Amino acid sequence: MLSFPSDLISGYGRYLQKGFVRYKETHEHLAIYGQKPDVMVISCCDSRVTPEGIFHAGPGELFVLRNVANLVPPFEATDGQHGTSAAIEYAVTALKVKHIVVMGHAKCGGVQAFRENANAPTLKGDFIGRWIKLLEPAAISMACMPVDNLDDPQLAMEYAGVRQSLKNLRTFPFVDQQVEAGELQIHGAWFDIGSGELRVMDPDTEVFSTAVADMDAVDGD
Ligand SMILES: [Zn+2]
Known part of the structure; x- marks a missing residue:
C-alpha cells in the first residue's frame, strides 16, 4: 500500500506554523504579482547542498535549478528535452535575472563518478554516465590551473x-548578449558540506577563495 512519507x-x-506564517505577506504578494528573483542558482541535487538554506533566502528570492553535479551543458539547438537549458x-x-551563480560542492558524487568512470563507455539508457561526460572538457582544462590543490x-x-559550466553558459546567445550588455x-x-565554508x-x-560575510550586517534571524 502506498503511503505518503509521514515525515x-x-x-x-x-512549515505552516513557522515558515509560511513568517512569509505570509510575501506569499500573498508573490501570488498576485508573480516572481521577480534577481538571482538564479545552479546547484547539485545533493541533499546536503540547499541553496535557499545556504543563502538564507525566502520565497521568491532565488530561482533555483538543481541537477547532477551542477552542470550547464553547452548551447545545443537539437531536438530533445533540454531541461537545464530551458530553465536558463x-x-x-x-x-x-541579474546574476547566475553556479555552485559546486565538496564530496560531489557526480564528480566522483566521472573521475572513476571517465574512460568507461556509457550505455544506452545510462543517463548519469552520459550527463557527467559534460565534465570531459573540464578534466582537460584542469591541468591549466596549477593554483588549485591538485593533490586533491x-x-x-x-x-x-564549475569553470566549465560558466564557459558553457556563455555559449547560450541570450546569456552572452546580456553579459556583454552588462545586464x-x-x-x-x-560549498564545503562539513564546515559550511563558501568559496x-x-x-x-x-x-576560489573563502567568502567572508560582514557579521555586523547580519541580523541573526
Ligand atoms: Zn554533487
Missing part, C-alpha cells in the same frame, strides 16, 4: 566543473 506531512505542519532560458529571457583531485575537478553577471562558487571564484583569476 513530509509532519514537516509540512511545522526562462531565467534570463523571461525573469531577466576531487576538489580540483569540482572547481573545474547579467555569472559567478562560480563552491567564491574570482572572475579574473578563476581562483
